[in-house]
Amino acid sequence: MSSNVTSVTTSGYEAYEAAGELLRALSAPIRVAIVAELGAGERCVHELVEKLGAPQPLVSQHLRVLRAAGLVIGERRHRQVDYRLVDAHVAHIVRDAIDHADHGRQSEATA
Numbered sequence: 001m002s003s004n005v006t007s008v009t010t011s012g013y014e015a016y017e018a019a020g021e022l023l024r025a026l027s028a029p030i031r032v033a034i035v036a037e038l039g040a041g042e043r044c045v046h047e048l049v050e051k052l053g054a055p056q057p058l059v060s061q062h063l064r065v066l067r068a069a070g071l072v073i074g075e076r077r078h079r080q081v082d083y084r085l086v087d088a089h090v091a092h093i094v095r096d097a098i099d100h101a102d103h104g105r106q107s108e109a110t111a
Helices: 010-025 029-039 045-052 056-068 089-110
Strands: 072-077 080-085
Touching (some): 029 072, 056 072
16 A cells, blocks of 8 residues: 555654644634735734624634744734734635635535
8 A cells, every 4th residue: 555644754744743733723714714814914903803893802812822823923013913924824725725615615506
């Protein structure tokens, strides 16, 4: 059997674990929405609240999860904190996931 999974090295398995952690951090729809918004540029909490239509405590809670996962960083500017993605790869993953989900729904609608 010549499966890539059976020939995974220790470092390869660690990459799978890291990918699993990334996907767990993105497992909540609101966190996907936050990452999608931050993919377009820096946002402060009140901008995310306004754009997502979610309560400020909820947005802040999910930003903490994304920060803890190392996906976003916040920089204080006077009385507000501006958030941005640590790197653009996460925005691409989220964009691809959204496109995939939209394509699946469109395929079901035409079937």
